Amino acid sequence: MKALRKYIDKIKPQFKPGGRFGMLHSTFDAFETFLFVPNITTLKGSHIRDHIDMKRTMSLVVLAMMPPLLFGIWNVGFQHYRSFGEAMPLMDNFMFGLAKVLPIIIVSYVTGLAIEFIFAQSRKHEVNEGFLVSGMLIPLIMPPDIPLWMVAVSTAFAVIIGKEVFGGTGMNILNPALTARAFLFFAYPQDISGDQVWIAEKADAYSGATPLAEAASGNLDNLPSAFDMFFGFIPGSIGETSTFMILIGAFILIFTGVGSARILLSVFAGGLVMGLIFNLWAFNEFMRIPFWQHIIMGGFAFGAVYMATDPVTASQTNRGKYIFGFLVGLLGILIRVVNPAYPEGMMLAILLMNVFAPLIDHYVIEANIKRRLKRLKRVTMKS
Secondary structure, three states, rough: HHHHHHHHHHHHHHHHHOOOHHHHHHHHHHHHHHHHOOOOOOOOOOOHHHHHHHHHHHHHHHHHHHHHHHHHHHHHHHHHHHHHHOOOOHHHEEEEEEEEHHHHHHHHHHHHHHHHHHHHHHHHHOOOOHHHHHHHHHHHHOOOOOOHHHHHHHHHHHHHOOHHOOOOOOOOOOOOOEEEEEEHHHHHHHHOOOOOOOOOOOOOOOOOHHHHOOOOOOHHOOOOOOOHHHHHOOOOOOOOOOOHHHHHHHHHHHHHHOOOOHHHHHHHHHHHHHHHHHHHOOOOOHHHHHHHHHOOOOOOOHHHHHHHHHHHHOOOOOOHHHHHHHHHHHHHHHHHHHHHOOOEEEHHHHHHHHHHHHHHHHHHHHHHHHHHHHHHHHHHHOO
16 A cells, blocks of 8 residues: 555646646545645644545445345345246355346446546535445446436436535535436336336246235235245335345444434334234235334335445435434335335335425424423522
8 A cells, every 4th residue: 555655646736737738636636645645734723524525424434335235136036046946155145146237337437436526526626525435326226127227327327416406515406326216217107117117037927026016915924924025025126125134234323323213213113113003904915014124125224224324315304304203114115005106105205204304403492492492481589
C-alpha cells in the first residue's frame, strides 16, 4: 500500500485545478478517498473526528449485504436446477447463479457510477459515496431474469430523478434503490411481477410462483414450509429470499452502529401487529396466514433491514424513528394483504413513509418544545 500511496501522491498535482488533468479532479478525488482516508485536517475551530468517514460507512453497509448476496447467487442456481428436477453440488448452483447475477451488478454499478461521475464533474463537486450502497441494493431487489437494459434504465432513473435532482447523496427524499424498483414495477410490470421472472430459465410447466403470489391467490396449501421461507430456499428477488442471511446483515449494521435498531425493531413490531389484526378478522385466506409468517415472506425483512434504516430518507429523531418504523411495518403488511395489485407492499410502504419522515420529525420536535415550555412554566411558578 505504501507504493500505491507514493504513486498517487506523485500524480496528484496533475489532477489538481490548473494541472494537466485538472478537469478530472472529482474523478481522481473519488478514487483516492475510496482507497485511503483523506488526510485533510481542520485548521481552526474545535472538531471531533475519527477514522470513519462516509466511504468507510458505506463500505460497512456493503459488507452487511454480503450474506444475502452470496446466498442469493447460490439460490438462483438452486432454483434453476430444481425446476428441472436436478440436485446439483453447491458450487454448480453458485456458478450458475453467479453467471446470472454478476452482469446485473456490473450494469448497476457502471450505469450509476457513470452518471455520478458526470454530475460531479459538471458541478465540480466530490463524487458522492452513496451509490456504493445503492449500486448493490438495486441488483438484490431484482428478479434473476430481469433484462439488463431494464437494470440500466431503472438505475439511471433512480440516480437522476431519485437523487441528483435533489442535490445528490444526503439530499434525496426517496430511497434510490426503491425508486428504481418502483420505476420498473410501473413501467414494465410483466418483467418484475407474475410467475415467470423469479426462476432463471426454469423448465416448462414448472411453477415459479413466490410464496406471496401463492398467498395472494388463496393457495395456502402451496406455500413452502416456514423453514424454507426463513432460510430462503424459495423463488424470489435475488437478495430477498433468506430472512436468516438478512438478519446476519442486520446484526452487522447494528453492531457497527451504522443501522438504527429503533427503526429495525419498530418495523418488525408494526408488521407483527398488522398481521395479528388480520388474524383476528380473517375475511379471506391471505388474512389467515399466521401473523409471524408475514415477516419471512417477500421483501419484508430485506426492506426493514436495508431500506427502512436508510439514514438519509428515514426519520432523524429518536421518537420519530419508532413512529416511522412502526408505520412502515404496519403499512407494508396492510398493502400486501388488502390490495392484490401490489403483493409486495413493503416497497410502497417505505417510499410513502420516506415522504412523511420530515413531517414526523417536525411534530416530534414541536411536541418536545411544548413539553419543555410547560416544564419551564411549572418551575417558574413554583419559584
